[in-house]
Amino acid sequence: MLGSLKGLMTTFIEFFQPVVTVQYPEEHLPIAPRWMGFPVLTWDKEISEPYCTGCMVCIRYCPTECMSATMKDNPLHTEGKSKRRKIVGDFEINYGRCIVCGICVDVCNFDAIEMSQEHELSVFARNDNRADLSRLLQLGYEYQENTGWSPTEKDQEGENVKT
Amino acid sequence: MFARDILTDLLGKPWGEIIGLTIELIGLLTALSIVVLSLTWMERKLLGRIQGRMGPMRVGFHGILQPIADALKLVLKEDVVPGSADKGLFWFAPLAVFVPSFMIWITIPVSHDLVLANLDMGLFYIIAFAVLSITGLVMAGWSSASKYAVLGGLRSAAQLISYEIPIIMAVISIAMMSQSLNLQVIVEAQSNIPYALLQPLALAIFLIAGVAEVGRTPFDIYFAESEIVGGPFVEYSGAHWSVFFLAEYINTFAIAILVALLFFGGWSFPLMPEISALGFLWVGLKTYLVIAVIFWLRGTLPRLRVDQLMSLAWKVIIPLSFVNIMITATYLYYGWAWPILTLISLSITVTVSYMLYRKITRPALRTLEERLAYAKSYNQSRGQSEVSDAR
Amino acid sequence: MTSEPQTGTPGTVDMMMNMGPQHPATHGVFRMVLSIDGERVIDMVPHIGYLHRGSEKLCEHEQYSQIITLFDRLDYIANFNNELVICKATEKLMGLEVPDRAQYIRVILCELNRLASHMLFYGTFGLDAGAMTPIMYGFRERERIQSLFESISGARMMHNFFRIGGIRYDLPEDFNQRITQLLNELQKGAEKADKLLTFNEVFLARTRDVGIISAEDAIAYGLSGPNLRATGVNYDVRKSDPYEVYDRIDFDIPLGDRGDCWDRHYVRMREMYESIKIIRQCLEQISEGPIMAPVRRIARPPAGEVFAHAENPRGDFGVYLVSTGGDKPYRLKMRPPSFCNLMALRHMLRDAYIADAVMILGSLDIVLGEVDR
Numbered sequence: 001m002l003g004s005l006k007g008l009m010t011t012f013i014e015f016f017q018p019v020v021t022v023q024y025p026e027e028h029l030p031i032a033p034r035w036m037g038f039p040v041l042t043w044d045k046e047i048s049e050p051y052c053t054g055c056m057v058c059i060r061y062c063p064t065e066c067m068s069a070t071m072k073d074n075p076l077h078t079e080g081k082s083k084r085r086k087i088v089g090d091f092e093i094n095y096g097r098c099i100v101c102g103i104c105v106d107v108c109n110f111d112a113i114e115m116s117q118e119h120e121l122s123v124f125a126r127n128d129n130r131a132d133l134s135r136l137l138q139l140g141y142e143y144q145e146n147t148g149w150s151p152t153e154k155d156q157e158g159e160n161v162k163t
Numbered sequence: 164m165f166a167r168d169i170l171t172d173l174l175g176k177p178w179g180e181i182i183g184l185t186i187e188l189i190g191l192l193t194a195l196s197i198v199v200l201s202l203t204w205m206e207r208k209l210l211g212r213i214q215g216r217m218g219p220m221r222v223g224f225h226g227i228l229q230p231i232a233d234a235l236k237l238v239l240k241e242d243v244v245p246g247s248a249d250k251g252l253f254w255f256a257p258l259a260v261f262v263p264s265f266m267i268w269i270t271i272p273v274s275h276d277l278v279l280a281n282l283d284m285g286l287f288y289i290i291a292f293a294v295l296s297i298t299g300l301v302m303a304g305w306s307s308a309s310k311y312a313v314l315g316g317l318r319s320a321a322q323l324i325s326y327e328i329p330i331i332m333a334v335i336s337i338a339m340m341s342q343s344l345n346l347q348v349i350v351e352a353q354s355n356i357p358y359a360l361l362q363p364l365a366l367a368i369f370l371i372a373g374v375a376e377v378g379r380t381p382f383d384i385y386f387a388e389s390e391i392v393g394g395p396f397v398e399y400s401g402a403h404w405s406v407f408f409l410a411e412y413i414n415t416f417a418i419a420i421l422v423a424l425l426f427f428g429g430w431s432f433p434l435m436p437e438i439s440a441l442g443f444l445w446v447g448l449k450t451y452l453v454i455a456v457i458f459w460l461r462g463t464l465p466r467l468r469v470d471q472l473m474s475l476a477w478k479v480i481i482p483l484s485f486v487n488i489m490i491t492a493t494y495l496y497y498g499w500a501w502p503i504l505t506l507i508s509l510s511i512t513v514t515v516s517y518m519l520y521r522k523i524t525r526p527a528l529r530t531l532e533e534r535l536a537y538a539k540s541y542n543q544s545r546g547q548s549e550v551s552d553a554r
Numbered sequence: 555m556t557s558e559p560q561t562g563t564p565g566t567v568d569m570m571m572n573m574g575p576q577h578p579a580t581h582g583v584f585r586m587v588l589s590i591d592g593e594r595v596i597d598m599v600p601h602i603g604y605l606h607r608g609s610e611k612l613c614e615h616e617q618y619s620q621i622i623t624l625f626d627r628l629d630y631i632a633n634f635n636n637e638l639v640i641c642k643a644t645e646k647l648m649g650l651e652v653p654d655r656a657q658y659i660r661v662i663l664c665e666l667n668r669l670a671s672h673m674l675f676y677g678t679f680g681l682d683a684g685a686m687t688p689i690m691y692g693f694r695e696r697e698r699i700q701s702l703f704e705s706i707s708g709a710r711m712m713h714n715f716f717r718i719g720g721i722r723y724d725l726p727e728d729f730n731q732r733i734t735q736l737l738n739e740l741q742k743g744a745e746k747a748d749k750l751l752t753f754n755e756v757f758l759a760r761t762r763d764v765g766i767i768s769a770e771d772a773i774a775y776g777l778s779g780p781n782l783r784a785t786g787v788n789y790d791v792r793k794s795d796p797y798e799v800y801d802r803i804d805f806d807i808p809l810g811d812r813g814d815c816w817d818r819h820y821v822r823m824r825e826m827y828e829s830i831k832i833i834r835q836c837l838e839q840i841s842e843g844p845i846m847a848p849v850r851r852i853a854r855p856p857a858g859e860v861f862a863h864a865e866n867p868r869g870d871f872g873v874y875l876v877s878t879g880g881d882k883p884y885r886l887k888m889r890p891p892s893f894c895n896l897m898a899l900r901h902m903l904r905d906a907y908i909a910d911a912v913m914i915l916g917s918l919d920i921v922l923g924e925v926d927r
Contacts, residue, residue: 381684384909464685465754466684468909471760
């Protein structure tokens with residue numbers, strides 16, 4: 001009966017090991033810095049406008065087509081305060097369709113969209129989990145504050161410096 | 164006994180007896196229900212710790228109130244009765260399973276003077292009533308009007324009947340040692356040496372057959388995966404099912420307390436406490452240890468298939484139980500010293516387990532090198548092209 | 555390999571039993587209709603397609619970088635291995651040379667994913683047999699691996715980490731310390747798993763000589779992976795058609811001897827130890843360097859056809875890619891290992907008990923995501 005006895009000893013020893021349960025929601029497991037939560041839009045604090053210019057690259061590359069946006073002329077550019085000629089008008093992400101793949105972050109040329117660490121976004125109706133521009137910017141602002149995010153450095157030609 | 168004595172003094176013979184007996188029976192039922200609740204809690208906590216997790220934690224401190232929540236849920240659930248089921252049998256079957264399990268407890272003593280009715284044939288009574296619940300299972304399966312329930316019920320009947328025989332044989336050898344069927348006399352005869360030391364083979368047989376009787380892993384195929392799930396209980400829900408559930412845990416507790424009384428000396432080994440409450444605690448401790456072992460087996464071992472279960476019963480356990488009776492008879496006839504019985508018993512247990520172990524595991528114990536060498540020779544004998552063609 | 559219906563005892567009618575799309579011990583939505591004679595299975599008809607999502611059609615409308623997210627979700631337990639195959643196919647068509655460091659990192663992640671997949675197999679197989687602790691131990695080990703994946707790729711399961719030409723990010727700074735600790739823990743976890751189940755007598759009695767398939771029949775049915783190696787055939791894509799850096803690494807191929815359920819379980823348990831060996835060698839051999847070949851953002855392979863395959867935890871996963879020069883494939887055909895392994899299920903179920911049918915299905919280790927695509 002050696003095999004069964006060895007199995008019984010294994011479970012017996014395991015009885016005295018510390019448990020691995022984490023009692024959610026009182027305790028949380030640590031989240032890795034690279035962990036991809038839902039995408040959010042970032043805010044340029046110096047100029048007080050979103051980084052997003054509404055160029056629609058992320059919307060074209062999204063595999064599930066969960067985002068939509070409009071582009072408008074930037075009023076701050078005509079006043080001379082900002083270098084961005086166009087700025088985002090409306091932006092909506094349907095978090096119910098987003099597969100959290102991160103392609104939108106990869107293709108964005110302006111560091112405007114980032115994967116936050118949001119994961120506790122439950123709603124009661126199927127189509128309710130849509131975020132409009134103000135919610136996206138608010139979530140993005142929280143993400144920037146929590147992680148100290150700053151845009152990727154660009155060298156003189158405007159290319160991304162390799163990290 | 165207490166209620167009956169007090170009430171007889173107060174009310175006179177017939178009424179005092181009847182009312183006292185009723186009160187004592189109700190008290191026994193309540194005590195058993197509380198014990199069953201504690202068993203479900205203990206099982207979930209123990210299995211959780213074995214698996215590296217906590218058990219119930221939310222309902223009350225560390226889940227103490229979880230069994231009450233479970234009981235409430237079961238009682239409040241809708242009791243669905245299948246349309247084509249035999250209504251009378253359907254309603255009666257849980258009772259037919261539960262009542263014999265409860266009747267066993269009338270003669271089980273938990274201390275030297277705490278027993279409801281100490282019969283001189285206590286052991287015989289217990290075995291006789293344990294067999295009655297099998298008919299309840301067959302009734303449950305038959306009346307459910309479902310193919311799978313009928314098959315499950317018949318399968319469970321086959322399993323339970325096969326494993327009754329080793330229990331009876333093991334108990335016979337104990338009765339031979341102590342020259343009585345009265346449970347209190349058996350326990351007091353162990354005040355020097357528990358029968359577990361004298362007859363380890365009988366202990367092994369009783370434990371294995373007892374676990375199979377109750378229907379716990381590794382012998383729970385008849386209700387845990389047979390056909391789909393459920394076996395004879397597949398059509399029961401709510402309060403009906405809770406009666407089956409109660410009966411299963413009462414049976415488990417009965418087997419455990421019988422092991423504690425018959426083999427581990429009950430309240431009289433190693434020391435005989437004078438106060439009955441202490442003896443009660445001592446018996447309770449031993450019983451809960453045996454139950455912890457039964458739960459431990461459940462958490463570790465996979466299930467046996469039905470034919471393997473039956474062949475284990477008829478080819479291994481029953482012959483062993485007959486051998487055990489022969490050894491005990493020989494020992495008693497020649498009047499040898501007690502270590503000889505231990506020696507013979509233990510050696511037979513070890514030999515048979517080792518033979519079983521070798522028979523089952525010998526084909527599997529080939530090492531990696533042997534397998535690699537076998538594979539190389541196999542592939543070479545079929546030509547090297549066999550590997551490169553399979554692109 | 556006849557397909558005529560067989561009957562049991564003459565003069566009786568066989569009972570049809572449905573193991574429906576929802577199993578008690580679920581392996582996904584798979585429906586088996588068994589015809590049984592008493593306790594023996596006579597015939598089996600599988601019904602698949604409950605998880606069909608039209609992946610091959612979807613691939614014709616998605617760019618290559620988006621297809622990688624789709625391949626993650628095919629065999630949703632071995633995500634990195636699937637991504638590897640599509641990257642390999644496209645790189646082969648484009649003639650790309652992936653940098654060494656990227657190849658080593660890919661191999662490390664694929665082998666870790668193989669470990670995680672085999673741990674899941676161990677857990678669910680134990681649960682099919684009736685033991686309720688292996689699944690907890692298996693998922694505990696998977697949890698360790700997945701939290702390492704989280705720190706590397708950003709997701710625990712659907713990583714979208716491999717790219718055409720390399721990988722997305724480099725390894726984080728705490729990787730070396732975490733991986734050595736993880737490998738030690740996984741070694742102990744695999745040994746604990748072995749001690750609990752593999753040589754357990756009850757488990758042996760349940761799985762030995764159950765669902766036997768011979769080597770010739772296995773090759774005829776197109777089995778691959780651990781199922782094939784359990785019958786004794788020494789075929790592993792990593793050895794016979796090496797890809798990435800497998801030709802620079804030294805490892806053994808565990809084999810079984812008679813092709814029953816226990817052999818399939820044993821081969822997978824031994825493969826876990828081999829995976830740990832592979833990862834250790836990769837960690838010694840890896841060097842600094844670029845992680846991405848110079849490639850444009852949108853991959854446009856030239857017109858042509860290519861077939862690429864790799865050793866998934868479940869078998870031989872192949873991709874046949876037809877491209878007409880655009881940024882989307884013209885046709886992408888996947889050869890999923892579980893789909894071909896299921897073909898042998900009917901053969902294995904001859905003369906099995908009903909309780910064995912669940913065990914045999916569990917030992918094949920299928921994932922319905924790649925059976926149905």
